Amino acid sequence: MSKSTLRKRIAITAISALFAGTLSIATVPSANAGLHLGIVGTGATNPDAADAGNTTLLVATIANTTGGARSGHQTSTGGSITTTAVGSMDDNALSTGLLAKDSTTGTAQTATMLVGGVLSLYTGVTTTVAFNVSAGTVSSATSIGMTAATYADPARTTLLAGGVIPGANTALSATSLLWTAPTTAGTYTISMYYASNTSVPTLASPSSGVLGAQITVTVVAASSGGSFSAAYSGCVTKTVTTATSQTAATADSTSTRINGEAWYVGFFLRDAYVAYLADGNLVASVTSDAVVNLAENGDGSALSAGTGATVVQYGNANAGLVRIDQATAGKPVTTTLTITYNGTTVCTKTLSIRGSASSIEVSNVATGDLSSSTSAAGWLDDPAGVGTSGARTGHYYVTLKDSAGNIVYPATGDTFSMDPATTTTTVTALTVAAANFATSTSSSSSYSKSVGTFTCGPTAGQSSVKLRHTTTATGVTITSPAFVARCADDPYTYTASWDKATYRQGEIATLTVKFLDSKGNPANSVVSPGASTFVTPMLTAVSATGSATVLTDANGVKTYTYTVGTTTGMTAGTYTSIIDFSSLTAVAATKATPGYTLTTGADTTSNAEVLKAIVALIASINKQIQALQKLILKR
Numbered sequence: 001m002s003k004s005t006l007r008k009r010i011a012i013t014a015i016s017a018l019f020a021g022t023l024s025i026a027t028v029p030s031a032n033a034g035l036h037l038g039i040v041g042t043g044a045t046n047p048d049a050a051d052a053g054n055t056t057l058l059v060a061t062i063a064n065t066t067g068g069a070r071s072g073h074q075t076s077t078g079g080s081i082t083t084t085a086v087g088s089m090d091d092n093a094l095s096t097g098l099l100a101k102d103s104t105t106g107t108a109q110t111a112t113m114l115v116g117g118v119l120s121l122y123t124g125v126t127t128t129v130a131f132n133v134s135a136g137t138v139s140s141a142t143s144i145g146m147t148a149a150t151y152a153d154p155a156r157t158t159l160l161a162g163g164v165i166p167g168a169n170t171a172l173s174a175t176s177l178l179w180t181a182p183t184t185a186g187t188y189t190i191s192m193y194y195a196s197n198t199s200v201p202t203l204a205s206p207s208s209g210v211l212g213a214q215i216t217v218t219v220v221a222a223s224s225g226g227s228f229s230a231a232y233s234g235c236v237t238k239t240v241t242t243a244t245s246q247t248a249a250t251a252d253s254t255s256t257r258i259n260g261e262a263w264y265v266g267f268f269l270r271d272a273y274v275a276y277l278a279d280g281n282l283v284a285s286v287t288s289d290a291v292v293n294l295a296e297n298g299d300g301s302a303l304s305a306g307t308g309a310t311v312v313q314y315g316n317a318n319a320g321l322v323r324i325d326q327a328t329a330g331k332p333v334t335t336t337l338t339i340t341y342n343g344t345t346v347c348t349k350t351l352s353i354r355g356s357a358s359s360i361e362v363s364n365v366a367t368g369d370l371s372s373s374t375s376a377a378g379w380l381d382d383p384a385g386v387g388t389s390g391a392r393t394g395h396y397y398v399t400l401k402d403s404a405g406n407i408v409y410p411a412t413g414d415t416f417s418m419d420p421a422t423t424t425t426t427v428t429a430l431t432v433a434a435a436n437f438a439t440s441t442s443s444s445s446s447y448s449k450s451v452g453t454f455t456c457g458p459t460a461g462q463s464s465v466k467l468r469h470t471t472t473a474t475g476v477t478i479t480s481p482a483f484v485a486r487c488a489d490d491p492y493t494y495t496a497s498w499d500k501a502t503y504r505q506g507e508i509a510t511l512t513v514k515f516l517d518s519k520g521n522p523a524n525s526v527v528s529p530g531a532s533t534f535v536t537p538m539l540t541a542v543s544a545t546g547s548a549t550v551l552t553d554a555n556g557v558k559t560y561t562y563t564v565g566t567t568t569g570m571t572a573g574t575y576t577s578i579i580d581f582s583s584l585t586a587v588a589a590t591k592a593t594p595g596y597t598l599t600t601g602a603d604t605t606s607n608a609e610v611l612k613a614i615v616a617l618i619a620s621i622n623k624q625i626q627a628l629q630k631l632i633l634k635r
Helices: 003-019 086-092 605-635
Strands: 094-099 109-125 129-133 137-143 159-160 173-180 186-194 210-220 232-238 264-269 280-286 290-295 308-317 319-326 333-341 344-353 359-364 367-368 396-401 413-419 426-433 451-455 461-465 467-469 476-479 483-488 493-498 502-504 508-516 532-535 539-541 557-564 573-576 577-579 595-599
Touching: 086 109, 109 186, 129 137, 129 595, 137 159, 159 173, 173 396, 210 396, 210 532, 232 344, 264 333, 264 344, 280 290, 280 319, 290 308, 308 344, 319 333, 359 467, 367 451, 396 467, 413 451, 426 461, 426 483, 493 577, 508 577
Parallel strands: 109 210, 367 483, 502 595
Antiparallel strands: 094 109, 109 173, 129 159, 129 186, 137 173, 186 210, 232 264, 264 319, 280 308, 280 333, 290 319, 333 344, 359 396, 396 451, 413 426, 413 467, 426 451, 461 483, 467 476, 493 508, 508 557, 532 577, 539 557, 573 595
């Protein structure tokens, strides 16, 4: 493999690791969000100096097993200086005590190192440059093609003289140096200034040049590397996985797992310097009736279900994946997953998998049409465009639940049917089409319920029926409690009435219309009674009255709501409303004319009524006096 290909692969791997995911507990601070490769003993290669320039300063991050620092121009630690080309300095440079280095190369670089450590710095420049450090010392400063380095005392400023005007020296001058950190922990800076057309750095005043690069170095007394850091690690729940997606998620999944489906938990473990932890003992365990399996840095798409409640592996924690399944097929489970690394708990997740259907609830049962299975969307009022075929039409809702009472939905291939023991000539069949299956487990969604229909015979009446559900995968059939299904003919006649005889201004009035079929039975719920015209003096409609909708009550009833009064006021009095369903009155029905009385709320009692009340009160008092006199005489 060529050197350039190796560098590209390492860069891609590192960037993928950076952006693959963040911890579900805390986010990575933006100041440390860059790529970190500078962990001594783990760096695979140094940054390539081939594309360096006046605004680039590179740090040797390669693994150092020699025990000493080396500049980019040294053939060995402490060896002689060579005429190393710009593109080859990274082959020689070695740092010591380096713990972390971000991915930037300009003026916002960060690094972390041990006290007394040495950073090996290198670049390629086209003009005079000066290096200035806030503390520590600079040594071994070399630039091939420039004059020898000069140092300030102490060696905190180093000047390498070359072409003054940028671009005058078109070839990059290979430049390298060593910076030894102070023996006192703290935060220090390394700055590189270059000459421009108008500003030239000097030994006495390096900042007279243009700031091309700067590194803020945090020097610490002891390393925090190698130990688990929750702030820079990640652990998220997932419902699907591929070979490269173990840590792709950045937040826990909000999905629900149903019977036979697995949960996955992707994790990656880093230390305080955002470096992946070394190989170690990984243990994944679950509670309750669950089984677990673990893939450390492996192909998650091929991870099969586990066979026990605990799995142990020794390996890499860069991109681990755990799979959690039900221990007993069909049984609902809530389990807590715990992942440990070398005995330290690094992740806990509580997960639930719903069980197989064990009960059926039937609700919102309509009244069907004779000799038909015709249904209407208006009965169930499903939102359009949510299910597999938009708004669903049917006669009733069906809710499946597991043994723990959790809502579940039928799987592909499952079937519904009528309990044959409940078949009658009135209700001949019950069905639930696959297109009307439930697709949600949220109780707030109408799509947590399947939609069913039933078929009526030619005679009106009702039957107590039962619905069955069969899970195709297991062959298990469950049956609903008995529910009443009613059949009737279309609306033919109707009556109308108000909920009160008298209303005061501002009250709510309710009009109830009862529809009957030609045999006097409450009409069915699926055939519209047709358009209507309502005349209701001094009342303002709240609900729609003119649309030709189906009935929303299984007993042939439809209600309409009004406020008492109008926008221009109200006149007290007695009124007659006219309720006309024209398609019915044109055949056999009669317009309904229920009346009502309206008051403004003021006292309307007449003088005659007051006098009548006084006379009645006096008569009552006289009777009580006479009764008292009789009681006294007896004594």
